[in-house]
Amino acid sequence: xxxxxxxxxxxxxxxxxxxxxxxxxxxxxxxxxxxxxxxxxxxxxxxxxxxxxxxxxxxxxxxxxxxxxxxxxxxxxxxxxxxxxxxxxxxxxxxx
Ligand SMILES: [Zn+2]
Numbered sequence: 358x359x360x361x362x363x364x365x366x367x368x369x370x371x372x373x374x375x376x377x378x379x380x381x382x383x384x385x386x387x388x389x390x391x392x393x394x395x396x397x398x399x400x401x402x403x404x405x406x407x408x409x410x411x412x413x414x415x416x417x418x419x420x421x422x423x424x425x426x427x428x429x430x431x432x433x434x435x436x437x438x439x440x441x442x443x444x445x446x447x448x449x450x451x452x453x
Contacts, residue, residue, distance in 0.1 A: 400425035403442040404434050419443075 398411040402425060409425040415432040416425050419439050426432040435442050 402427045402431055404431040 400409045400411065400414075400423070401407070402409050402414070404426060407427045409427050411425070414425050414427045415429060416423055417432060417435065418424075419435075424435065426435060
């Protein structure tokens, strides 16, 4: 009887350690993780500069890069003149 009681006590103690230890760790890690995932799953529509989530909009491969568009009309605009939108996004050269 006493052995069983101390075993239960030990189990409860272990459970608390796991709960508090893991809980604190998970809460800490979750904040960073969700932030990182946020960045990873969002694309910038090069036509209208809107953020497009990976699950939404339209995707197109162009020169080995995946671009995503908020709507079909943005995709069509990009299709018509991809260089125009890509050069705009780089913003390397200001027109004098
Ligand atoms: Zn768009």
